[in-house]
Amino acid sequence: MSKLKNIKETLLMGPGPSCVPPQVYEALATATIGHLDPAFIGIMDEIKAMLKQVFQTENDMTIPMSGTGSAGMETCFVNLVEPGDKLLVLINGVFGMRMQDVATRLGADVDTLEFEWGTAVDTNKVKMKLDGAAYDIVAVVHAETSTGVCNPVDRIGAIVKDMGALFLVDTVTSLGGIPVKIDEWGIDAVYSGTQKCLSCPPGLSPVSFSQKAVDKLMNRKMKVPSWYLDLSMIVNYWQGAKRAYHHTAPINMLYALYAALKCVLEEGMDNVFARHQAAHEQLKAGLAELEISFLVEEENRLPMLNAVKIPEGVNEADIRMGLLKQHQIEIGAGLGPLAGKIWRIGLMGHTARTENVKQLLTALKAQLGH
Amino acid sequence: MSKLKNIKETLLMGPGPSCVPPQVYEALATATIGHLDPAFIGIMDEIKAMLKQVFQTENDMTIPMSGTGSAGMETCFVNLVEPGDKLLVLINGVFGMRMQDVATRLGADVDTLEFEWGTAVDTNKVKMKLDGAAYDIVAVVHAETSTGVCNPVDRIGAIVKDMGALFLVDTVTSLGGIPVKIDEWGIDAVYSGTQKCLSCPPGLSPVSFSQKAVDKLMNRKMKVPSWYLDLSMIVNYWQGAKRAYHHTAPINMLYALYAALKCVLEEGMDNVFARHQAAHEQLKAGLAELEISFLVEEENRLPMLNAVKIPEGVNEADIRMGLLKQHQIEIGAGLGPLAGKIWRIGLMGHTARTENVKQLLTALKAQLGH
DSSP, X not given: OOGGGGOOOXXXXXXXXXXXXXHHHHHHTSOOOOTTOHHHHHHHHHHHHHHHHHHTOOOSEEEEESSOHHHHHHHHHHHHOOTTOEEEEEESSHHHHHHHHHHHHTTOEEEEEEOOTXXXXXXXXXXXXXXXXXOXXXXXXXXXXXXXXXXXXXXXXXXXXXXXXXXXXXOTTTBTTXXXXXXXXXXXXXEOOSSSTTOOOSSOEEEEEOHHHHHHHHTOSXXXXXXXXXXXXXXXXXXXXXXXXXSXXXXXXXXXXXXXXXXXXXXXXXHHXXXXXXXXXXXXXXXXXXXXXXXXXXXXXXXXXXXXXXXXXXOHHHHHHHHHHHHOEEEEEOOGGGTTTEEEEEOOGGGOOHXXXXXXXXXXXXXXXX | OOGXXXXXXXXXXXXXXXXXXXXXXXXXXXXXXXXXXXXHHHHHHHHHHHHHHHHTOOOSEEEEESSOHHHHHHHHHHHHOOTTOEEEEEESSHHHHHHHHHHHHTTOEEEXXXXXXXXXXXXXXXXXXXXXXXXXXXXXXXXXXXXXXXXXXXXXXXXXXXXXXXXXXXXXXXBXXXXXXXXXXXXXXXXXXXXXXXXXXXXXEEEEEOHHHXXXXXXXXXXXXXXXXXXXXXXXXXXXXXXXXXXXXXXHHHHHHHHHHHHHHHHOHHHHHHHHHHHXXXXXXXXXXXXXXXXXXXXXXXXXXXXXXXXXXXXXXXXXXXXXXXXXXXXXXXXXXXXXXXXXXXXXXXXXXXXXXXXXXXXXXXXXXX
């Protein structure tokens, strides 16, 4: 008996994956064709064009990597870092720490500037840290999924530009939920995921490199240490007249991303952002009634990732399990130092809808015995 | 207008992807749930158990990596190689060369033993090469997808065991089409792909490590240079009572792999192997009528990857395009030094059926003007 028959449609309100719209499921089940079939190349070209729109960039090197969001993180570092390069990673959560770990493994000389989890990166401290320093790369997470904080990437970008370093940004959770402006913000390398505000199942990681980043890649002294993620080769499959085989592309996942990007662009990005914000406001009002408060100050809160404090005397895991088993709703637990202290309520992509927020609030009320 | 509407169901007879059975498409479109949902953990456990069966191994560390076959190759090398380790790579095609490239980028001291493309690895030469040598790892491709050669992994394994090195094998194209016996053959690290004889779309790479390989991994001096592929961390998500988040698993692709493995095991592996062999024999007889000959000597031929010489005076690309456009059949071109010299006809997984071979032969006859 197949265990797949027991899978119940779940309202995904955790830190990702998010709910997937019907068009994307349909795309996933489209007939598999060859990775060099001209019909598939046509789809790849349109994916690239749509990714450039959602990333708000003219970067030619804008493609989805064949791995999940963390593969995108690794792609950015592995292509740009050479042993001994000086990096500054701004850290205020799990994903900033992950950047530090990834870069250190590659032999980079990694410096960090840390901020309390749940607070945003303080640009004054960044300015002081960068004053007179010579970093090759400065890296930061836009939407810190572990805490629900939005970091001021636009302002950090302006500071980094002044000192000449490459600016590397994680937009896994922000892309498709709040504006991400690669070119305007001076971002040189960026990665995202498909399973958050793009509402495509997990498995791909869109990345984009500026010309400055491409130049650094093409002038490396040593080959990129990861063959699988080497953009200098992969790009020959994704652009140009003659497409050179690198690895077999994940055909059906790319169909799904194609459909998911079409959904976002057809709705219109401003409408999508407004829908996320409205769902967040609705959640905020409902949680206030339940006397549940946010971890993050209002001005730095992400609409799509709501980190909320667990009420006193409540067994947080029991509530999460109750929501899942009795209401078929998933919310997320805290990570690292926030484990047991917060829940993470995701309002990402297709999930960010009035009826869903209402459903969660009703279920949560019941679980808490209100 | 969605380009997906123009995708036509194609008879995939190239070097992969292969045709996907309906159950697997259905699995792909199953509702996405969370990567820590107990229902999903149950599916992961069954995937592991089924992979152990198809790999014919008792290895606990047997899991699908979140990337395509080449990510599996990189997984094996990146977890086992430390800078300066001595490697021997046996090369008789593109994928042996890729192994050399991957390992060299990791700082290994890579030695090679090369054989003419289209011929098998000569175990006598391997024995001579290993005599008195001290390699940490010996690596070889089982089914060389670029040439259609089956290498004698069982006999190479016995030689490698005698000298104490780790034995690393690529089974991307062989797994699910011919026997692959990890434990019996003394293989320490193995990777495969999903889009060949398992008939699941591309996007995952099953890997398996022996205890000896796990020991080498756990006693590394330096961290695994790739965070994304670090098995020492990933294993904590795939086994044990408490599943620790590493990266968001590609949920729907794993549903598809689950369904694909179930198909193979329900048909029975011996039946599956016999079906591949029968399709190969039927193709061989049909090609003989067309006076098309094989690149590889009969005793070393793979049933699922048939490298055949392009008849004199034929424009090979025109024939391939004619097959695709007029008959909706894909066959593969030659790679590297074999480009323009051979076609690669895949009979993998769900593709390996009498009616499909007949359809190809009829279409090929028409295209060649017979």
